[in-house]
Amino acid sequence: VSVVVRVREPLSRERVLAAAMSLADAEGVATLTMRRLAAELDVEAMSLYHHLPGKEALLDGLVDTVLAEIDDAITQAEKEEATAHGWRSALRRRFLTARTAMLRHPWAPGLIGTRPTIPATLYAYYDAILATLIGAGFSYHLAHRALHAFGSLALGFTQELFTPTTAGGSTDVNLSDAELAAMAESLPHLSAMVQAELHAAGGDTLGWCDSQIEFEFTLDLLLDGLERARRRPARP
Amino acid sequence: VSVVVRVREPLSRERVLAAAMSLADAEGVATLTMRRLAAELDVEAMSLYHHLPGKEALLDGLVDTVLAEIDDAITQAEKEEATAHGWRSALRRRFLTARTAMLRHPWAPGLIGTRPTIPATLYAYYDAILATLIGAGFSYHLAHRALHAFGSLALGFTQELFTPTTAGGSTDVNLSDAELAAMAESLPHLSAMVQAELHAAGGDTLGWCDSQIEFEFTLDLLLDGLERARRRPARP
DNA sequence: ACCTGAACACCGTTCAAGT
DNA sequence: ACCTGAACACCGTTCAAGT
Numbered sequence: 001v002s003v004v005v006r007v008r009e010p011l012s013r014e015r016v017l018a019a020a021m022s023l024a025d026a027e028g029v030a031t032l033t034m035r036r037l038a039a040e041l042d043v044e045a046m047s048l049y050h051h052l053p054g055k056e057a058l059l060d061g062l063v064d065t066v067l068a069e070i071d072d073a074i075t076q077a078e079k080e081e082a083t084a085h086g087w088r089s090a091l092r093r094r095f096l097t098a099r100t101a102m103l104r105h106p107w108a109p110g111l112i113g114t115r116p117t118i119p120a121t122l123y124a125y126y127d128a129i130l131a132t133l134i135g136a137g138f139s140y141h142l143a144h145r146a147l148h149a150f151g152s153l154a155l156g157f158t159q160e161l162f163t164p165t166t167a168g169g170s171t172d173v174n175l176s177d178a179e180l181a182a183m184a185e186s187l188p189h190l191s192a193m194v195q196a197e198l199h200a201a202g203g204d205t206l207g208w209c210d211s212q213i214e215f216e217f218t219l220d221l222l223l224d225g226l227e228r229a230r231r232r233p234a235r236p
Numbered sequence: 237v238s239v240v241v242r243v244r245e246p247l248s249r250e251r252v253l254a255a256a257m258s259l260a261d262a263e264g265v266a267t268l269t270m271r272r273l274a275a276e277l278d279v280e281a282m283s284l285y286h287h288l289p290g291k292e293a294l295l296d297g298l299v300d301t302v303l304a305e306i307d308d309a310i311t312q313a314e315k316e317e318a319t320a321h322g323w324r325s326a327l328r329r330r331f332l333t334a335r336t337a338m339l340r341h342p343w344a345p346g347l348i349g350t351r352p353t354i355p356a357t358l359y360a361y362y363d364a365i366l367a368t369l370i371g372a373g374f375s376y377h378l379a380h381r382a383l384h385a386f387g388s389l390a391l392g393f394t395q396e397l398f399t400p401t402t403a404g405g406s407t408d409v410n411l412s413d414a415e416l417a418a419m420a421e422s423l424p425h426l427s428a429m430v431q432a433e434l435h436a437a438g439g440d441t442l443g444w445c446d447s448q449i450e451f452e453f454t455l456d457l458l459l460d461g462l463e464r465a466r467r468r469p470a471r472p
Numbered sequence: 473a474c475c476t477g478a479a480c481a482c483c484g485t486t487c488a489a490g491t
Numbered sequence: 492a493c494c495t496g497a498a499c500a501c502c503g504t505t506c507a508a509g510t
Contacts, residue, residue, distance in 0.1 A: 269501090269502065270502085270503060271503090281503085281504090282505090291503065
């Protein structure tokens with residue numbers, strides 16, 4: 001008899017991280033358990049511990065991988081080209097590039113926000129931002145404040161509290177007339193705003209709360225403010 | 237024989253939430269398990285389910301409680317007084333008030349950020365912000381963008397990625413000369429910034445990364461930008 | 473009605489044992 | 492060396508049973 005032997009590729013830190021990455025992308029970071037991840041790799045949960053110290057290390061590894069992805073996306077050519085157009089467009093470009101990576105991995109912001117220690121990669125990332133600011137004549141003091149002001153925007157995401165995707169009287173939401181009336185009474189401005197914006201968007205629900213446009217608006221607000229602060233050299 | 241009977245106060249949703257609140261404040265939201273919370277109340281874990289449908293409801297309840305705390309702190313008198321001084325100082329006051337509540341409950345930002353559904357209380361909170369903006373002549377469109385731009389600032393917290401509290405060569409950090417040199421080489425701008433800022437603060441580590449000042453700086457940056465956008469009525 | 477013990481289906485992780 | 496089974500100490504939650 002002839003026997004086909006399916007040789008399993010040996011496990012490795014890289015293979016484990018890659019599997020964790022696609023599992024998180026596909027089914028969310030909540031489903032990422034050691035047992036489930038092991039099953040995905042056709043292995044027992046305990047085998048993972050030979051390549052990673054534990055789950056915390058796994059999560060740290062995921063964050064590092066995403067940060068590396070961002071850095072890869074910001075190619076040298078891009079950096080130089082953008083720098084030629086000034087610090088403002090250089091950072092704008094950088095943050096928007098980071099954002100595309102974050103959109104690929106929707107779980108990353110939450111993970112980055114809850115990690116107990118700052119990943120070492122992040123320091124290099126901020127050093128690069130600082131290089132741009134200092135090179136443009138920012139004082140260390142103002143550059144420092146700029147870093148804080150950017151906050152999570154520097155990594156391409158925002159902490160959105162207000163996503164009233166289904167709060168309005170749009171067609172795809174089933175609210176009774178009574179409910180709509182109650183909402184118009186208890187939340188008059190919110191209701192009016194949703195109506196006005198939906199009307200302006202021509203009933204196009206996609207135009208309502210376009211996160212890309214909102215992101216760029218907020219970013220430009222900050223960049224403009226910093227540019228003004230930069231030209232007003234006296235410290236407050 | 238005389239018998240002293242210690243009558244236990246009966247459980248209630250309020251008592252459970254209050255206990256959860258103080259447990260989270262004292263030991264962090266991570267230690268908040270149904271079993272641990274029950275033990276704190278001198279009761280079995282399963283008793284909690286008579287007053288709350290489950291753990292998700294418990295967490296939702298915690299968020300609602302914090303939001304109610306913020307709303308209580310923004311008294312009517314404050315609102316009116318602040319409104320008399322314009323939308324800018326009204327919102328500034330509101331967001332700084334929210335911040336004090338968040339400082340009392342450091343776990344709240346993380347919880348609010350990860351809750352799957354938006355708490356109903358939040359809609360009322362945003363309706364009040366909108367009332368201020370619209371009353372000041374904001375268009376619904378610009379007001380909408382303002383809400384997104386505020387993001388978590390409206391609830392008094394920021395997603396801080398960069399907290400180099402111990403990254404510098406400060407006295408309370410034990411870095412060898414070799415490590416310092418390595419850092420100065422790999423992270424030149426970050427090192428220089430930390431040095432410059434520590435020197436400017438006169439070696440006062442407290443003056444370095446004062447989160448209150450950083451918060452107000454970012455907030456003013458946004459408020460100034462929105463004020464300029466308000467006076468430039470044409471939509472971009 | 474309110475509270476409870478035992479049990480179920482999960483976690484991350486340890487450890488001794490396999491090859 | 493790399494992988495594994497069984498076990499431990501936890502989770503949230505269900506359910507039948509107590510009072």
